[in-house]
Amino acid sequence: AQAVVDEKDPTAVALSYVADTTKADGKKFPKHDKAQQCNGCALWQAKPTDALGNCALFAGKQVHAKGWCSAWAKKA
Numbered sequence: 001a002q003a004v005v006d007e008k009d010p011t012a013v014a015l016s017y018v019a020d021t022t023k024a025d026g027k028k029f030p031k032h033d034k035a036q037q038c039n040g041c042a043l044w045q046a047k048p049t050d051a052l053g054n055c056a057l058f059a060g061k062q063v064h065a066k067g068w069c070s071a072w073a074k075k076a
């Protein structure tokens with residue numbers, strides 16, 4: 001199985017990725033809403049029901065379905 005992205009990975013830090021969307025920094029990201037999750041993001045590359053999935057921004061690693069980062073964009 002692929003490695004799971006660590007919040008301390010440089011890319012994760014750069015994007016303020018958190019494995020749990022409820023832990024996102026609401027002060028830094030006032031538009032963040034806990035309804036925003038990786039599995040509802042346009043860059044999520046897995047089924048909505050998968051617990052882990054690939055993301056276009058994290059090559060070769062998986063992110064949490066309930067995660068979030070500052071590049072979150074609503075799936076069309």
Ligand code: SF4
Nearest residue numbers: 038041043055069072
């Ligand atoms: Fe999650 Fe989307 Fe950020 Fe990828 S771009 S880590 S799927 S919120």
